[in-house]
Amino acid sequence: MRQTILAVLSLSTLAALLTGCGGDIVLLNSKGPVASGQSDLMMKAIYLMLLVVIPSVIMALWFGWKYRASNKDADYKPTWAHSTAIEIVVWGIPCIIIAILAYLTWWGSHQYDPYRPLTNAQGEMEDHLKIQAVAEQFKWVFIYPEQQIATINEVRFPVNKPIEFQITSNFTMNSFFIPKLAGQVYAMAGMQTKLHMLADQPSPAEGYRGFSANYSGYGFTQMRFRAHAVSDADFNTWVEAVKAGKGTSINPEAVQKTVLDQAEFATLKDGDRSKHQIEAMVNNAHTPEEIALAHEAERKGPFPTKPHVVTYYSSVEPDLFKRIINTYMSNYHGADHAAAGHASVEHTAAVGE
Known part of the structure; x- marks a missing residue:
């Protein structure tokens, strides 16, 4: 007992x-x-x-x-069978x-299919706010294509406004997850997944917790972000502040930058090795290939031990999200999509002449 x-x-x-x-x-x-x-x-x-x-x-x-x-009072039936x-x-x-x-x-x-757009009480489809989420190594990048701004490790949206997340990855497979608001959806390189959700009440000051729910390397535990559900007025104020380069007036702990283009995006990738691993690579590098890999590891630096600071971009390069996806699709079925895009532009210009 x-x-x-x-x-x-x-x-x-x-x-x-x-x-x-x-x-x-x-x-x-x-x-x-x-x-x-x-x-x-x-x-x-x-x-x-x-x-x-x-x-x-x-x-x-x-x-x-x-x-x-x-x-001794219990029935004893040794021949019982059915x-x-x-x-x-x-x-x-x-x-x-x-x-x-x-x-x-x-x-x-x-x-509750994540691809199913949300409707109102009358079953009518409402306008959705589109947000493009990119799983970067090791952080989350959010692009607002309609507002032409971008953020890192923070996403804001109005309360009672249907949200359509378009999700992809710029390295290994990840999983986009805001437990308070919706289930998890995978983020995969060269592919786009979707998640529709809605917040029916404002978030607390610190926001709702969001993170990567899929192991993707040593630094994946730092892939945490905050999701803020705010009023329409507060959302519009925040968008205007970010576009004007004054996003820190809303979040003093954030960093404000100008434009998120392909060059800036390329600098966001973190290292995926520890400091000791990088030192060992440098000390043991002998062949040109090993030396090149060691220099690349040094350039990226060690994997992060804390989340990337919240960053705001006042503008975004057009179609950056599509370009990220096409990076992994350029030779799909032997077709160079980037070259095809340039050829299409040249052809259009030639027809115009």
Whole structure:
């Protein structure tokens, strides 16, 4: 009995620690319709499965108590082999629960499809704010194509405004995740994925937590950003401040820069080796290839040990997001898309002449 009590207390303590000692359980405390719907689906699935788990646990304890060796009143049936009623219960109830879970999974997969645009209460599609998210090494770059601004490790959007994230990666596969607002969606080089979401109430001053949910190298733990859901007026004020080069008036801890073009974007890539690894590469480099790799590692520097500082860009090179994707698609099926683009421009100019 003492061991049982200690085991129960240990499990209870572990559960309290895992939930932050009664703190915020982010996946069950959503702030948007998408995350809220996903949380409801998860809890419904848990409740349905508990219909089997709880009775099974109770019966296991009850059977052990009833048929204990010291209970001489318990029925002793050594030749018992079959019960139709038990078979119906044991197989019928789980089959019904599995059927309900299958329906909920099918319905939820379509209802909360990240590619499905959000609609209002009347089922009408509303205007979406488009934000392009790029998983860089090791940070998140956000481009606002309509506002022509960009940010690093911070994203802002209006409350009750449907958001359409267009997501890609400029190195290995990552996963874009804001637990309070929506599920995770993968970011892959040379591809574009989408995520539709909405915040139905303003975020706290520090914003909602966002991060990479997929291991992508030593520095991936620093791929954290803040998502701020603000009023329309505050969002417009922030956009104008960033475009005017005064973004630090909204966030004093940020860094304000001018234009995010391909040259600036190329400087954002962090190193993916530790300081000791780089030193070893330099000391052991003998062939021209090894020396070149060592110099490249020195230029990039070691992987980051803290997130990149929030940075604002007052303008963005047109179609930068498409250019990032096409970098990995230039030789797809043997076609050089960049060269084809230049040829198309030259051809148009020739026709105009």
